[in-house]
Amino acid sequence: MNKYTYCLYNGKRPVSWVSAILLVLALVFSGAGLAEVPNAVPPEGEHKGDDVPQPIHFPHDTHAKINEINCMYCHTYARRSKVAGIPPTSKCMGCHSVIATDSDRIKKLTEYWEKNESPPWKKVHDVPDYVHFTHEKHMKRFLFDNEDMEVERVSEVCAFCHGEVKDMEVANKVKPLNMGFCQRCHEANGGPSDCWACHK
Numbered sequence: 001m002n003k004y005t006y007c008l009y010n011g012k013r014p015v016s017w018v019s020a021i022l023l024v025l026a027l028v029f030s031g032a033g034l035a036e037v038p039n040a041v042p043p044e045g046e047h048k049g050d051d052v053p054q055p056i057h058f059p060h061d062t063h064a065k066i067n068e069i070n071c072m073y074c075h076t077y078a079r080r081s082k083v084a085g086i087p088p089t090s091k092c093m094g095c096h097s098v099i100a101t102d103s104d105r106i107k108k109l110t111e112y113w114e115k116n117e118s119p120p121w122k123k124v125h126d127v128p129d130y131v132h133f134t135h136e137k138h139m140k141r142f143l144f145d146n147e148d149m150e151v152e153r154v155s156e157v158c159a160f161c162h163g164e165v166k167d168m169e170v171a172n173k174v175k176p177l178n179m180g181f182c183q184r185c186h187e188a189n190g191g192p193s194d195c196w197a198c199h200k
């Protein structure tokens with residue numbers, strides 16, 4: 001008997017199958033975190049990106065989920081500029097000069113650091129140059145100026161355009177980020193619709 005069947009049978013009599021199914025659904029959905037970003041209509045559209053071979057297999061889940069490191073601790077610029085930015089190796093070494101130093105991947109990271117180089121990370125998301133995009137405006141609207149939203153929930157805003165990166169081992173493109181995707185979300189959330197907003 002696993003712990004859930006135990007829960008179901010520890011009363012005077014077994015609960016009905018209907019309530020058992022409802023209970024299981026409730027457990028599944030509470031685990032999936034159904035809370036939504038307030039004052040926002042999430043964008044629609046999925047994409048199946050290929051894995052991008054990176055110089056070091058960097059596990060987002062280990063950092064952002066298991067160790068609960070905030071997305072913006074590493075992607076520092078998202079709040080105030082066009083780009084979100086990839087953290088410099090010095091930021092990694094703040095931890096990895098002492099954490100997991102025996103691992104092959106951290107040895108490779110340390111080699112780059114000692115050569116004064118950054119691992120040549122490959123881009124996963126790339127909109128064409130004729131498209132104007134800025135992280136700052138979106139982070140303001142959906143996070144910092146969103147009065148019902150807690151800043152700790154930042155990853156849910158990132159997820160609009162990048163999916164649940166904290167559950168990914170290696171960052172992958174899972175949203176189309178094409179014109180229709182951007183335009184539909186602008187329409188649903190009161191963003192600009194004129195061509196020149198996105199094509200400067």
Ligand code: HEC
Nearest residue numbers: 057058059062067069087091092095099100103104105106
């Ligand atoms: C705030 C601390 C912290 C920072 C900053 C940090 N990491 Fe980590 N990293 C960890 C922890 C904790 C683990 C899990 C270690 C373990 O499981 O033994 C880890 C694990 C890893 C692993 C897997 C190691 C293995 O083989 O199991 C890699 C690769 C890695 N980090 C790369 C990086 C890179 C690259 C950066 C910079 C972009 C970075 N880390 C920044 C704390 C950090």
Ligand code: HEC
Nearest residue numbers: 063064069070071074121123124125155158162165166171
């Ligand atoms: C410990 C530092 C660290 C943390 C914390 C972290 N990232 Fe990253 N992120 C990286 C590094 C290093 C890369 C480059 C390697 C790669 O693309 O896999 C990266 C790549 C990405 C990319 C792909 C960038 C591109 O090239 O298009 C996205 C999107 C991303 N991160 C989002 C997030 C989100 C969302 C969170 C929070 C859930 C987060 N990251 C937390 C270090 C971090």
Ligand code: HEC
Nearest residue numbers: 071075078083084085125126127133138157158160161177
């Ligand atoms: C409204 C959509 C949207 C949101 C929200 C968003 N991004 Fe992005 N992100 C993009 C687009 C589009 C690109 C590609 C930009 C380009 O090619 O110039 C990108 C690129 C990136 C990159 C690659 C490096 C760079 O700066 O261009 C990282 C890392 C990244 N995003 C992390 C994040 C993180 C972390 C968050 C949440 C704090 C976030 N993004 C929120 C759309 C978004």
Ligand code: HEC
Nearest residue numbers: 043132133134137141160177182185186189190191197198
């Ligand atoms: C989650 C919904 C959403 C998605 C997805 C989204 N946007 Fe936006 N965007 C908005 C909203 C809402 C605003 C208005 C923000 C404000 O003014 O407070 C905005 C503002 C902007 C601005 C600033 C316009 C200006 O001049 O002030 C640009 C540029 C932009 N978006 C481009 C894009 C592009 C390009 C994409 C697709 C890669 C995209 N957006 C995806 C919701 C979204």
Ligand code: HEC
Nearest residue numbers: 127128131177178179182183186192193194195197198199
């Ligand atoms: C909310 C942002 C946004 C707005 C508003 C927008 N576009 Fe785009 N547009 C994009 C993005 C993102 C792409 C890149 C598509 C891709 O990578 O496939 C694009 C691509 C294009 C292209 C290249 C051809 C193609 O379809 O791939 C043309 C032409 C274009 N847009 C014209 C327009 C015109 C005309 C308007 C006004 C009616 C407009 N766009 C409004 C975001 C926008």
